[in-house]
Amino acid sequence: EPLAGAQVLVLRVPAPAAPGAQATANPTPMAPIFTENDGKFVIKDLSAGVYRVNAGHNGYARQENGQRSPRLPGTPITVQAGQSVKDIVFRLTPAGSMTGHVKDSKGQPLAGIVVQLLRPVYTQVGKRMLANVASVRTDDHGQYRLYWITPGTYYVGASPTSTYIRTFLQGQPNVVPAGSNASVTADSTAAVLESLLGTNRNEVLQPDFVTTYHPNTTDHLKAASIDVKAGSDVRGPDITLAQEEAFTVRG
Numbered sequence: 581e582p583l584a585g586a587q588v589l590v591l592r593v594p595a596p597a598a599p600g601a602q603a604t605a606n607p608t609p610m611a612p613i614f615t616e617n618d619g620k621f622v623i624k625d626l627s628a629g630v631y632r633v634n635a636g637h638n639g640y641a642r643q644e645n646g647q648r649s650p651r652l653p654g655t656p657i658t659v660q661a662g663q664s665v666k667d668i669v670f671r672l673t674p675a676g677s678m679t680g681h682v683k684d685s686k687g688q689p690l691a692g693i694v695v696q697l698l699r700p701v702y703t704q705v706g707k708r709m710l711a712n713v714a715s716v717r718t719d720d721h722g723q724y725r726l727y728w729i730t731p732g733t734y735y736v737g738a739s740p741t742s743t744y745i746r747t748f749l750q751g752q753p754n755v756v757p758a759g760s761n762a763s764v765t766a767d768s769t770a771a772v773l774e775s776l777l778g779t780n781r782n783e784v785l786q787p788d789f790v791t792t793y794h795p796n797t798t799d800h801l802k803a804a805s806i807d808v809k810a811g812s813d814v815r816g817p818d819i820t821l822a823q824e825e826a827f828t829v830r831g
Contacts, residue, residue, distance in 0.1 A: 582619030583672060586637040587612050590623055593630040593656055607632060628661040633668065640672035641730040641810075650730045676808040677727040680816030682718050682738045684789075689722025690821055692783040697726050698735040698803075710735055710800050717741070724816070731810045735803045738819045740789040792822045 591607035615621045615635075623633075632654060636642035645668055646655025659665055682693045694717055698710040713734065718724045793803035794817035808814055 582615075582617070583637055583640075584615055584617045584619060586615040586619070586621075586635050586640075586670070586672065588615065588621050588623070588633065588635050590626075591632045593632060595629070626659050628659055628663075630656045630658050632656050635670040635672065637672055639675055639728060641675050641728075643670050643672055645670070650732060673731060674811035675728040676731055676810065676812040676814060677725065677729060678736070678806070678808060678814040678816035679723065679725045680736070681722045681818045682724065683722055683818065683820050685820060685823065689718070689720070690789075691718055691720045691722060692741050693718045693722070693724075693821065694739045694741055695724040695726070695819075696737045696739065697729065698737055699732070700735070708801070710737070710803070726816070729808045731808055731812075733805050733807050735793060735800070735805055736817055736819070737791055737793040737800070737803070738821055739791040740821065788823045788826060789821045790824050792819055794819055796820050796822070798822050798824070 589612050590610045592610070593607050613621055613623060632644060634642055634644040634647075634654065641650060644654030645657060647653070657665060657668070678697070680695075682690045682695065684690055694715055696712050697714040699713050701709055701711045703709065714726055714729065716724050716726055718738075790798055792798055793800055794806070795804050796819060797803060806814065806816065
């Protein structure tokens with residue numbers, strides 16, 4: 581069916597640098613355009629060059645021209661001077677969602693926990709890591725909801741925020757944030773904390789919680805995958821956040 585109001589983004593691919601010349605910057609984006617009621621779009625006044633075109637809409641996975649899989653790149657479009665390129669078609673796939681809870685070992689809900697949607701990536705030396713795709717914080721019921729997820733296979737991890745630092749910093753006359761040489765007066769402490777932590781002032785979290793992956797393991801190599809299908813509303817995993825004693829290492 582035609583999809584009205586879809587956003588179409590056009591990025592001009594920089595020309596290859598001449599031998600010995602410095603490489604050009606990243607692709608240059610143009611102002612986005614939106615599809616009409618019949619789902620059609622027109623990109624006018626393009627100069628000759630190579631372009632990447634992708635389309636997206638709320639509730640759907642973004643797609644690049646010629647893209648066969650969300651994990652694979654699309655196909656650039658070459659436009660010659662005076663040429664009219666037609667029949668570019670995007671078939672957008674409905675996105676999915678995932679809902680679950682984060683609790684402590686006593687079954688109590690944990691608010692303000694960062695829940696991450698992760699996918700595996702590999703370093704140049706072949707080491708497997710988990711990269712963040714999307715993240716959300718739990719509400720006061722410990723519930724999280726990740727939405728508009730591109731269909732695929734993912735992992736889920738929950739991490740404590742630094743909210744417990746707020747309890748220590750409140751009431752301190754002078755605060756020096758990590759990596760900063762400037763002191764902050766008591767009057768501006770709250771504003772600094774909000775900008776650094778982005779958390780609710782009334783949240784209190786014990787500092788010994790550690791990052792935990794589904795199914796309740798602190799080892800990302802033992803994390804279990806979850807499949808998100810097109811248009812599905814997945815009942816995500818309930819994660820019990822692990823608590824571990826912290827240690828100090830000197831050397």
